[in-house]
Each structure stands twice: as C-alpha cells, then as structure tokens.
Amino acid sequence: MKEFFFEHAEIIENKSISREIFSMKIRMGDLKNARAGQFVMVYLEKGEMLLPRPISICDIDSNTLEIVYQVVGKGTKVMSEMLPGQCLKILGPLGNGFKIETGQRVALVGGGIGVPPLFLLAKTLVANGMKVNAYLGFRTAPILAERFQTVAENVFIATEDGSVGHRGFITEILQSSNEKYDEIFACGPLPLLRALAEFSQATEIPCQVCMEERMACGLGTCVGCVVRVGESYVRICTEGPVFSANEVNWNE
Amino acid sequence: MSRKLSVNIAGVELKNPIVTASGTFGSGKEYAQFIDLNRLGAITVKGVSHEPWQGNPPPRIAETHGGMLNAVGLQNPGAKDFIEKDLPFLKNFDTKIIVNLCGRTIEDYIAVTQDFSNAAIDFFELNISCPNIKAGGMSFGTERKSAEEVTRAVKKHAGKTPVIVKLSPNVTDIVSIAKGAEAGGADGLCLINTLLGMKIDIHKKKPILGNKVGGLSGPAIKPVAVRMVYQVAKAVSLPIIGTGGAATWEDAIEFIMAGATAVSVGTANFSNPRATIEMLDGIIAYMENNDIKNINEIRGIIE
Numbered sequence: 424m425k426e427f428f429f430e431h432a433e434i435i436e437n438k439s440i441s442r443e444i445f446s447m448k449i450r451m452g453d454l455k456n457a458r459a460g461q462f463v464m465v466y467l468e469k470g471e472m473l474l475p476r477p478i479s480i481c482d483i484d485s486n487t488l489e490i491v492y493q494v495v496g497k498g499t500k501v502m503s504e505m506l507p508g509q510c511l512k513i514l515g516p517l518g519n520g521f522k523i524e525t526g527q528r529v530a531l532v533g534g535g536i537g538v539p540p541l542f543l544l545a546k547t548l549v550a551n552g553m554k555v556n557a558y559l560g561f562r563t564a565p566i567l568a569e570r571f572q573t574v575a576e577n578v579f580i581a582t583e584d585g586s587v588g589h590r591g592f593i594t595e596i597l598q599s600s601n602e603k604y605d606e607i608f609a610c611g612p613l614p615l616l617r618a619l620a621e622f623s624q625a626t627e628i629p630c631q632v633c634m635e636e637r638m639a640c641g642l643g644t645c646v647g648c649v650v651r652v653g654e655s656y657v658r659i660c661t662e663g664p665v666f667s668a669n670e671v672n673w674n675e
Numbered sequence: 676m677s678r679k680l681s682v683n684i685a686g687v688e689l690k691n692p693i694v695t696a697s698g699t700f701g702s703g704k705e706y707a708q709f710i711d712l713n714r715l716g717a718i719t720v721k722g723v724s725h726e727p728w729q730g731n732p733p734p735r736i737a738e739t740h741g742g743m744l745n746a747v748g749l750q751n752p753g754a755k756d757f758i759e760k761d762l763p764f765l766k767n768f769d770t771k772i773i774v775n776l777c778g779r780t781i782e783d784y785i786a787v788t789q790d791f792s793n794a795a796i797d798f799f800e801l802n803i804s805c806p807n808i809k810a811g812g813m814s815f816g817t818e819r820k821s822a823e824e825v826t827r828a829v830k831k832h833a834g835k836t837p838v839i840v841k842l843s844p845n846v847t848d849i850v851s852i853a854k855g856a857e858a859g860g861a862d863g864l865c866l867i868n869t870l871l872g873m874k875i876d877i878h879k880k881k882p883i884l885g886n887k888v889g890g891l892s893g894p895a896i897k898p899v900a901v902r903m904v905y906q907v908a909k910a911v912s913l914p915i916i917g918t919g920g921a922a923t924w925e926d927a928i929e930f931i932m933a934g935a936t937a938v939s940v941g942t943a944n945f946s947n948p949r950a951t952i953e954m955l956d957g958i959i960a961y962m963e964n965n966d967i968k969n970i971n972e973i974r975g976i977i978e
Contacts (some may be wrong), residue, residue, distance in 0.1 A: 427708060429948065466946070471741045473893050473946045499736075513947070637736040637883075639743060639945045644701030645722070646750045647736035656730055656750060675732065 427517075428452050431510040435487065437503070441566045443494045444536065445503050446481070446557060446589045449513060451488045457542035460610075460633050460665045463490065463515030464641040465502065472498050475647075477638045477660070480516060481539035481567075482546070482643035488513070491539035491566065517641050517662045521631055523551060526605030531575070532597060532619055534611025538567055540633055541610055545574045548608075556602060560593025560615065594618045603624070604628050609668070630668035634659050651675045676764055678962045679969040682716070682936045684914045685837035685862035687797050689716035689937055692970060693927065693955045696918050696941030697722055697775035697800060698747065699840075702761035703768070709948040714938055714955060717771035722802055724777050725786035727753040733883035737874045742895030742920070743942060744872050746886035749777050749805070754790035762794060771797040773839065779808045781828045788832040799836055801829055803856075804843040804868045804890075816868070818841035819855035826859030837862035839916065844896075844903055845871050853907045865916040865939060866907060869899045893942040894920045901933045908934020908975050922950060924957020926956065934975040 428451055436448040457480055463477035476498045482489040494503050505511065521544050529548055531541045538559050548555050557575040559565060562583045573580045574669065579596045580588030586655055589596055597607075609619045610633035623630035636648035636659045643661035652671035656665070680691040694717040695703075702720050703712055714719065730750025737744040753758070757774075765772050774796050778784035788799065803816035803825055815821045822840070830838050840856035842849060846865035853864055869890025874883045882888070900919025908915055917935030921927055922943035930938045945949035958970070967973060 429709065468946075470894065473737065473741065473743055473942065474736075475945070637734045637738075639736045639745070639942075640699075640705075641946070642701070642705040644699060644705045645734075645736070645745065646698075646721075646747050646947065649730070649733050649735065649746060649750070654729075656733070665795065667793075668871050 426456055427514060428454070429514045432488075432513045434505055434507050434509050434511060436507055437505055439503075440491065441564045444491065444566055445494070446489060446491045447502065447505075449488045449490070451486055451513065453556050454486060454488060454516075457483055457488070458516065458520035459547050460520035460540055461516035461518045462664060463488065463513050464517065464623050465490070465500055465571065466512035466514070467501055468512060469501060470578065472501070474639050475514065475641060476502070477517075477635070477641055479540035479633070480543055482543050491536075493536040514641065518660055519662065521608055521633070521665050523547060524606060526553065527603050528554045529596060530556050530558060530602070530604045531606045532593060532607060532609040532611070532615070534560045534593065534615040535562065537609075537611030537615070537633070541608065542567055542570060544608055545571060558593045558597050560611070561587075592618075594622065598622065606630070609633070616668070617673045620671065622672055625666045631665050632668045632671065633665050634663055634671075646651065678959065678967065679971070682915070682971060683780060684798070684839070684916070684936055687771060687837060689781055691716045691955055692931065692935075692937040692958070693887055693951050694773070694916055694937050695719055695944065695951060696939040697802070698749075699941040699944045702757070703765050704761070706948055707942065710770040710952045712770055714952055715770045717773050717797065718765060719773040719775055719800055720757070720765070722749040722777040723751055723754050723757045723787060724749065725783055725790060727751065727756070731943040734883055734885055735889070737883040737889065739872070739874055739891065740895065741948045742891050742893030743945075744874055744884060744889035744891055745869070746884045746889030748886065754787050756914040758790065758794050762796070763788070766795065773798040773800045775800045775802050775841070776829065777802045777805045779805060781825055781961060782827055784829050788829050791836070792834065796836060796862075796946050798839050799829065799833055800839045800841050800865055801826060801879035802841050802868070804841070804845075814843055814845070816852060817846050822852045823859035826856045826861050830860035839863040839865050841868055842866040842907075843868045843900060849903050850900045850906055850910045853911050857911050857913055861913060863914045863916065864907060864911070865918060867896070867903050867919045870896050870899065892920065893962045897926060899927055904930055904935050905977060922946065923953070924954045924961060927954050927958055928961060928973070931970065931974050932977050934977070936974060
C-alpha cells in the first residue's frame with residue numbers, strides 16, 4: 424500500500440515569482456517517497472470550494488515541499504493570499520511520476536505552468552549522472568529559468584512575444600538542435616505535448632509527457648480525470664499523470 | 676453506556692447508519708489508508724454494468740458553488756472484472772457490501788444481476804438514472820412505469836439479495852417513482868441521485884463538461900435531498916438510505932430525522948477522505964449529549 428502524507432502542513436513561504444504565478448514552500452513530514460512528476464492535493468477547506476486542487480511538485484528539500492502554481496480561479500486565488508505560518512491540508516505524493524531510464528542525454532521541454540515539475544526532474548536526472556538540456560517556453564515572462572541554469576547543462580528559452588530568448592515556440596529550438604537525445608521529458612499545454620508526440624514519433628526519441636485534467640478525488644475513485652490511451656480512458660491521477668507520448672490518443 | 680447505532684435494512688443489519696455512496700469510494704481500497712473500513716455500516720461500490728463501459732469524454736468534473744458536476748458516464752470494467760479484482764478485497768472487512776448496478780436496457784440490468792448470482796454481497800443498489808436506450812435515452816427513473824418494470828425485472832433475478840432502488844431527483848413527483856419501485860418489489864430506496872446541471876466557461880464560450888451536462892452533487896443539493904427523503908418516507912414503508920450533500924454529522928442527523936434509516940456519503944469523500952468516520956464519531960457524540968439510546972429513536976421524527 425502506498426504511503427501518503429495527509430495532514431495540515433505549515434506554509435513557510437508564499438510569494439509571487441511572476442505575474443499570477445506563485446511559489447509556495449510547505450513544511451511536510453517525510454517526503455522521501457516523492458518523485459518528480461508526482462503531485463499533491465491542496466485542500467482549501469472553504470465550504471463553497473469543495474474540491475482539493477491538484478498541484479505538481481516543483482522541488483523537495485528534505486522536509487520542505489515547493490509547489491509553483493498559477494492563479495487561474497477562486498481556489499488558487501485563495502492559496503495566493505495565504506501567509507507563512509498558516510496551515511494547509513496536503514495529500515500526496517500522488518500519481519506515478521516520471522520513469523527514470525538509463526539514457527545519458529535528455530531534453531526537458533516545458534511550457535508555461537508546465538515548467539515547475541521539470542525542475543525536480545532536472546535535479547533528479549543530473550543526480551543520476553545524466554546530461555540535461557532544458558527547453559522552456561512561455562507566452563512572455565519566463566519562470567524558474569535561473570534555477571534550471573544551476574542544474575541543467577544548457578537552458579534554452581522561447582517566448583511567444585519575443586521578450587526573452589527566441590521569439591516563437593520552444594519546439595522550434597528543439598527541432599533545430601543537433602543534439603542526439605536519448606529521451607525527452609515534457610510538461611505543458613496540450614498543443615506543446617501533441618507537437619512533441621509528433622516529434623518523438625518522427626525522430627524515434629522516446630518521450631514522456633506529464634498531463635493534467637480537472638480532478639475531484641486525486642485517488643482514482645471518481646474516474647473524473649481521464650485521457651484516452653489506446654481505445655480506453657485511463658485516470659490521470661492514478662495511471663498518470665506521466666504517460667509515454669506514443670500511447671496517448673492525441674486526436675481527442 | 677453503550678448506544679445502539681445499528682440499523683436494519685430489509686433484514687440486513689448495518690452496524691451503524693454511515694454508508695458510502697456509489698462512484699465516490701471506488702471499491703474501498705483507495706480509502707483504506709485513511710479510515711478503518713470496518714467502522715462503516717456499508718460500502719456502496721462504484722456502478723457496475725454487465726459489459727465494460729468506457730464513459731464520457733473529458734472534462735468530466737466541474738466544481739460549482741458548494742457542489743460539483745460530474746459526467747463520468749459510469750466508466751467501469753464490467754461485472755466480471757469487478758468480481759475478480761475488487762470484491763475479494765472488500766470481503767476482508769466487517770462491513771456490508773452494496774453493489775450498484777447500471778444498464779441501458781432491462782436486459783442489461785438482468786444480465787448484470789445474474790453476474791452476481793454466486794457472489795457474496797449484501798445488497799444490490801439499482802441505479803435507475805441511466806438512460807433507457809429503447810425509450811429514446813430517457814432515464815428509467817423518470818417514469819413510474821419504467822421504474823417499476825426495471826425493479827421487478829431485477830428483483831426476479833436477484834435471489835435472496837435485497838434490492839435497493841436509487842431514485843433520480845430529476846422528476847416532477849419523486850413520491851410517484853418511489854411508489855413505482857415499491858410496487859416493483861424494491862426492498863429499500865436510496866435517494867437522491869445527482870441533479871442534472873450545467874456550467875459554462877464564459878471565456879471559451881462552451882460548457883466545461885465534455886458531455887455538456889452532468890450530475891450536481893455536494894452540499895449545494897442537500898436541502899433538496901432532505902426534502903425528498905422526508906416526502907418519500909411519509910409515503911412509502913420501505914427503508915431509505917438518504918444521500919445528497921451529506922458532509923457532516925449534523926447533515927446525517929438531518930437525513931435520519933427526515934426519515935432515512937441510513938445515510939450515504941458521496942462527494943464529501945473528495946473534500947475530506949475521512950468524512951465518513953468523522954460523521955460517525957459526531958453521531959455518537961450527539962447521541963451521548965442528547966441521551967439517545969438508539970439511533971432509530973430519532974428516525975423520521977419530523978412530522
């Protein structure tokens with residue numbers, strides 16, 4: 424049986440790192456089971472907002488969990504207004520996480536709020552002796568770029584408005600690269616993941632994608648957060664959120 | 676002193692009135708790490724059909740004020756898979772097992788009932804909110820006649836296993852449907868299922884749910900549920916499992932006072948995986964504080 428953390432945890436830090444994007448550090452119990460690509464459920468315990476919010480794990484430092492989240496609705500707005508010293512009920516780690524294989528040279532490709540879970544992954548891969556290049560794409564202001572620079576060999580940035588780095592999509596930098604990657608790891612909006620799935624198929628470079636969907640329980644009971652894999656719908660919270668790009672049906 | 680918490684539904688004793696609602700508790704495994712399943716009166720497992728159902732396209736979940744919409748579409752791997760993989764786990768616990776049955780035709784319901792003919796379960800719960808394919812997709816539970824027919828058909832093949840019929844609130848007169856189920860031979864009723872609802876993403880200018888519409892659950896629907904339990908309890912003599920937005924022990928007491936024998940906890944499991952046990956402890960404390968020796972004393976006390 425899986426070991427979960429499900430307790431009130433104290434917020435140590437909660438700060439804006441970009442427009443509408445916040446980093447929250449939370450003091451938790453034992454996090455040694457947590458892996459890159461997994462997520463936690465954040466319980467707001469506000470009557471009218473019933474459901475916990477699924478948020479990916481950005482970083483772990485002994486007993487401190489860091490989540491980086493975007494204010495997209497009322498729930499994340501409430502989170503953004505919480506102060507250090509306050510407590511939040513947290514459940515996790517949930518989901519399967521990225522599978523770390525034996526590849527030597529890997530590309531991490533993140534888009535927008537899909538970038539944070541790749542940070543813990545970058546650290547993990549580098550600790551496993553791999554060479555990591557990070558390709559990070561944003562609409563405008565980048566997040567976490569300096570932190571990726573402390574672990575990745577190279578960090579490439581693209582912004583749609585050209586304010587930082589390459590003007591356009593991050594996939595354009597990856598496609599024009601001469602690097603021979605053993606594997607790609609990605610998280611971001613559906614069009615990015617779909618483009619990478621096509622790239623993976625054309626180049627035969629395996630690609631793992633971390634997905635998201637509206638969730639209720641996070642535990643696999645409600646069968647709410649599904650993605651089409653082959654002919655059937657599978658649960659993102661339980662069988663995912665990380666899938667092999669070639670098993671996902673991208674036409675849905 | 677010891678207080679009597681046990682309740683009787685169709686000759687089967689539940690150790691207490693707290694039950695989990697179908698589709699919110701998986702097959703129990705997922706919650707076993709948060710609560711002691713032995714403390715539950717009964718576990719209602721996710722909806723099971725004869726053949727696997729693939730469910731609706733995502734998104735399937737939308738939160739609303741004090742509630743949530745779901746349009747899962749009863750995705751399940753079929754009765755055979757359930758009996759092989761999930762039932763043995765549940766048999767390890769000292770709690771009653773309610774198997775929720777779904778179908779799109781009367782024949783489907785009969786087939787899934789027969790799938791369980793050799794399975795040791797305590798109750799069938801008949802989900803009659805499924806669309807009836809032969810009646811243009813209208814749900815079995817929205818007409819007295821079809822509710823009665825499907826109940827009678829399942830009852831005929833259910834052997835000694837009591838049949839609880841779960842009623843849809845999306846009807847003009849729930850009492851009439853309840854009477855239909857009673858006439859069809861139901862041993863008990865469970866009410867209410869979700870209320871049909873909709874939420875629109877005004878930025879994308881389209882419904883949030885892939886299925887456009889879905890079932891509303893959670894505290895937002897509780898007053899409707901309490902009212903319907905109250906009306907039905909006054910009109911039929913069957914035991915009732917009250918459900919719909921129950922999230923606290925106070926809610927559970929409300930349902931019991933309205934006439935429910937047991938209370939089923941659904942969406943609250945998502946907001947708080949320990950909701951069922953916290954409700955049970957709250958009921959026990961309430962009984963002690965009010966010197967209620969037997970939970971059945973307060974059942975249906977509202978005139």
